Amino acid sequence: MHFLDALHARKSVRAFRPDPVPRELVEELLALASRAPSGTNVQPWKVHVVAGEVRAQLEREVLAHRETKPHDERAEFPRTSKRKEPYIGRMRKLGKDMYSLIGIPKGDTAANWAQWGRNYKFFDAPVGLIFTIDKDLDAMSFVDLGIFMQTLMLAAKVHGLDTCAQGAWNNYWSVTRKVLGVPDDQYIICGISLGYADETAPVNGLVSEREPVENFATFHGF
Ligand SMILES: Cc1cc2nc3c(=O)[nH]c(=O)nc-3n(C[C@H](O)[C@H](O)[C@H](O)COP(=O)(O)O)c2cc1C
Known part of the structure; x- marks a missing residue:
């Protein structure tokens, strides 16, 4: 697959088929992703690859914890809840597009809660990846991890696999840490x-929007 085809074909998939992904293929994707650049080549990424019974246990324990303590955990590292425009508008547009595609009406908090909970089933993907970095690294290492993740997601697409990045996993970090x-x-x-998209699932029909270049780039000296 040509790079540009992979770039355009990658999208967040939120419903997967149960078909297994062999360990060797995951190892190959991780090796490819590790070609990602990082500041001073520190390569800060650490990855826990979960499948089978461990994946099932993680799903069970996180979802059980979420039922009893829905709001008590947030990311361990500083995250703002004070998003302003234009970011909040983009976030709402994505949510509106997704929930109308899968038929969840605005204000249906139970359905909304259940759909978000699918994050903790890895959207039924057979393989889940959990990324960690050392706490004493600085913000640049978060950038490095993001580049690693996108490299991995593009490599997966080239190999016919689909992905969804999930910040949701830092909400219930204590259970994930324990398991x-x-x-x-x-x-x-x-x-x-990580897995193979269920192309029949309406949620996978979502096409997210992007701002045109002139809305985010400032050119100097041309
Ligand atoms: C760092 C990061 C965290 C994300 N967290 C979640 C998540 O927890 N759950 C989810 O369904 N999608 C999550 N996404 C997917 C974004 O919603 C998605 O990338 C964005 O809407 C653009 O759509 P696309 O990936 O289909 O191009 C995340 C993406 C990134 C890069």
Whole structure:
């Protein structure tokens, strides 16, 4: 697959088929992703790859915890809840597009809660990836991890696989830490669902919008 085809074909998939992904293929994707650049080549990414019974246990324990303590956990690292425009508008547009596609009416909090909970099933993907970095690294390492994740997602697409990046995993970090044995000196940053898209699922028909270049780029000296 040509790079540009992979770039355009990648999208967040939120419903997967159960078809397994072999460990060797995940290892290959991780090796490809590790070609991502990082500041001073620190390569800060650490990845927990979950499948089978461990994946099922993680799903069970996080969802059970979420039922009893829905609001008590937030990311361990600083995250703002004070998004302003234009970011809040873009976020709402994505939510509106997604929920109208899957038939969840505005204000249906139960359905909304259930749909968001699918994050913690990795949207039924057979493989989940949980990314951590050492707590004493600085913000630049978060940038490095983002580049690593996008490299991985593009490599997956080239291999016929689909993905969804998931910040949702840092909401219930304490359970994830316990189940996977993540040391206390690491932040649990993000997850990725990895598998084969269920193309019949309406949610996968979502096409997210982008701002035109002139809305975010300022050219100097041309
Ligand atoms: C860092 C990061 C965290 C994300 N977290 C979630 C998440 O928790 N759940 C989810 O359904 N999508 C999540 N997404 C997917 C975004 O909603 C998606 O990338 C965005 O809407 C653009 O759509 P696209 O990926 O289909 O191009 C995340 C994406 C990124 C990059």
